[in-house]
Amino acid sequence: MAKPEDIKALLQTLVANVAQKPKAQDAVKKWVNDYYGKIIAFKAGDQDFFLVFRPDGSASLYDGEPASFDLYIRGDPESLLNVLQGRARPLDLMAKGKIMIWGNFHEAAGFTQVMTAAFLG
Amino acid sequence: MPERMDFWEALYSRRSVREFKPDPIEDWKLERILDVARWAPSPENVQNWRYVVIKDPEIKKLLGEMGKVQASMHFGEPPYELLESRLWYLPEEIKHEVIEMYYDGSLFDYCAEAPVNILCLCAEGHYDYPALPPSSWLEHLGGTGPLMMGILNMWLAATALGVGAAFNVFPVLDMRDQEYLSHLLGIPHSWRIYGVFCLGYPAKEWEIPPSRHPIEAIAFSERWGKPWVRAELRDPPELPDEPLPKKDVFEVIYERRSIREYKLTEDGKPVPIPDWKIERILDAARWTPSYMNVQPWRFIVVRDPEIKEWMAKTGVETSAAAFGEVPTYEFTDERIWYLPKHIRPGVLEREYDGRLFDYCGECDVTIVCCHSTEQHQDVAAVPGMGFWQDLYCAWGPQMMAVQAMWLAATALNLGAGFNTFPVIGLGNNEFITELLGVPPSWRVTYTLNIGVPAYARMLGPSRYPLEAVAFVERWGKPYIRGPIMQE
CATH class of the missing domain: 3.40.109.10 (NADH Oxidase)
Incomplete structure (x- = not known):
């Protein structure tokens, strides 16, 4: 079974990959577009983290809850890991009550593009 | 024991729930939901709000039909593209089905199946405080504004109690429907119905939240x-x-x-x-x-x-x-x-x-x-x-x-x-x-x-008891709180 630390480790890898891969940075820039940035928050079990994506293509990971978010994904670590690794569809897990989405669901599409570029690009 | 939910959780989890299970809402939950409406802000403590709780299937059916007809009239008119662009945030797989429900009005017929309908009213002339001249501004500030704030209170309370809710204005948009309903339910002419707040246990585990501007x-x-x-x-x-x-x-x-x-x-x-x-x-x-x-x-x-x-x-x-x-x-x-x-x-x-x-x-x-x-x-x-x-x-x-x-x-x-x-x-x-x-x-x-407050303000304004502002099935029949009813 996944633990909250596994989610954090995955997000840390994402941040590191974004810093190294120009394609991932481009995906961030394209997603952020002319906004000031995007904030994606996670609650994995009892732990909170959030990612900040900036217009320059960079990404950072922080502990805790942000004061405002674009998208907030909450659930048990196993379900979250399945979503982040593309093994489960968010809508299916939402229907089963395994995860809960707060905020702008459409941001998941841009975030997925960044994940894809960071891990597979 | 009443269930508890953190304020932020209730705020972010709140949705417009339009599909309900037939299960009734427990009386104590309904009372808690109604009660928080009394604690919305009210200029000069006028408490320009009244609520009529409707469980009668015939009246609910009527409200459902009125809602459907009005919604289909309104949404049937604009071009498809306009409605589609409004709902840009919905996933493609469900968007077109939702648009169809706008067009035929069926998205707004849910009063009929919601176990509880609450008619929300305020009065134009009730704000009899002469401090400000009568105007639509005053009407909103002293009437519909506090009413809306009370509805938000109820919505958050319902979310915390696991009850789904949605606010439906379509059943009362047509003044002829308003008049008919008022006649049917004994509502005096000085009070106007501004919408129907529907409650029930959600039929679905989830609702996709609408996207909002940053x-x-x-x-x-x-x-x-x-x-x-x-x-x-x-x-x-x-x-x-x-x-x-x-x-x-x-x-x-x-x-x-x-x-x-x-x-x-x-x-x-x-x-x-x-x-x-x-x-x-x-x-x-x-x-x-x-x-x-x-x-x-x-x-x-x-x-x-x-x-x-x-x-x-x-x-x-x-x-x-x-x-x-x-x-x-x-x-x-x-x-x-x-x-x-x-x-x-x-x-x-x-x-x-x-x-x-x-x-x-x-x-x-x-x-x-x-x-x-x-x-x-x-x-x-x-x-x-x-x-x-x-x-x-x-x-x-x-x-x-x-x-x-x-x-x-x-x-x-x-x-x-x-x-x-x-x-x-x-x-x-x-x-x-x-x-x-x-x-x-x-x-x-x-x-x-x-x-930062200079001191903790303990004393709030007194409010009318629930029996004075909430009625059951028709105007004037008080909603009597559970503990009082038992005695």
Whole structure:
């Protein structure tokens, strides 16, 4: 079974990959577009983290809850890991009550593009 | 035992639930939901709200049919593309099915299947306080605004109790339907039904939330057009310096007060509030209900001492002029009957000379609230609705957003006070509109002032008992609270 630390480790890898891969940075820039940035928050079990994506293509990971978010994904670590690794569809897990989405669901599409570029690009 | 939910959880989890299980709602839950409506803000404590609880299947069916017919008339008219663009945030796989339900009105027939319908009413002439001249502004401020704030309270309470809810205006949009319903339910002509709040256990585990504009698009710093950039996105980022206080949503609703005295530093300046807390408060506004997701609200965060000073002075002048007009001292005294006798003369004096409304200068932040005028409400679904369009597309969502910010401030252990006096009165509105650079298509409506309270305000205004403001099945038959009924 996944633990909250596994989610954090995955997000840390994402941040590191974004810093190294120009394609991932481009995906961030394209997603952020002319906004000031995007904030994606996670609650994995009892732990909170959030990612900040900036217009320059960079990404950072922080502990805790942000004061405002674009998208907030909450659930048990196993379900979250399945979503982040593309093994489960968010809508299916939402229907089963395994995860809960707060905020702008459409941001998941841009975030997925960044994940894809960071891990597979 | 009542269930508990953190305020923020209730705020972010709240959805418009339009599909319900047939299971009835427990009486104690319904009572808790109704009760919080009484604790919305009410100017001069007029409590211009009444609720009629409907469980009668025949009446619910009628409301469902009226809702469907009106919705199909409104949504059947505009081009498909317009509706589609409004719902851009929905996943493709469900979007077209939802649009069909708009067109045939079936998205709004849910009154019939919701176990409980609550008719929400207020009266035009009930706001008999002569401090302000009658106008649609006053009608919204003294009537529909507080009603909408009470509905938001009920919505948050329902969410915390696991009950789904949605607010449906379509059954009462046509004045002929209004009249028929009023006749049927014995509602006097002086009271008008503004919508139906439907309750029931959700049929689905989840609802996709509507996407909302980011804070930078709806909040400005000091003047219109200069975005209030989220603290996390600044360079360097400013992160919350303490964990978010967690408070039960019911506690927050019952503890909310109008705070008019704020703590000052030794050199007489307002005690500063960290930006992340202001951000949280602004964020609360984003997640309030918005008809067709129009989001007709904008906020200007003002800390400039000169502007705040001007607003404080104007607040005093306008309120002194308004309250000075009141015919007799006794009239005003009677309004605050619930206050202990020994403090009433002091409060009255401060109302008469306007000092009760001078607090824009003392608080750290004044949030100037604006809502769109008709131009922004390009929802073709409600052409020519006039007052109703203004209510559902502008005043209503705006007042709910203000209530959400007020509750958020309370949840953060801050004080907030709602003050319209600085931005009304001859020339004041035009002046502040120009000073802050607000375009003519947006209307400056009121201020919400945030600061650290000078002291904990324990005493709230007394409210009528539930039996006086809520009825069962028809007007005049009181909703008697469970414990009283058992005795």
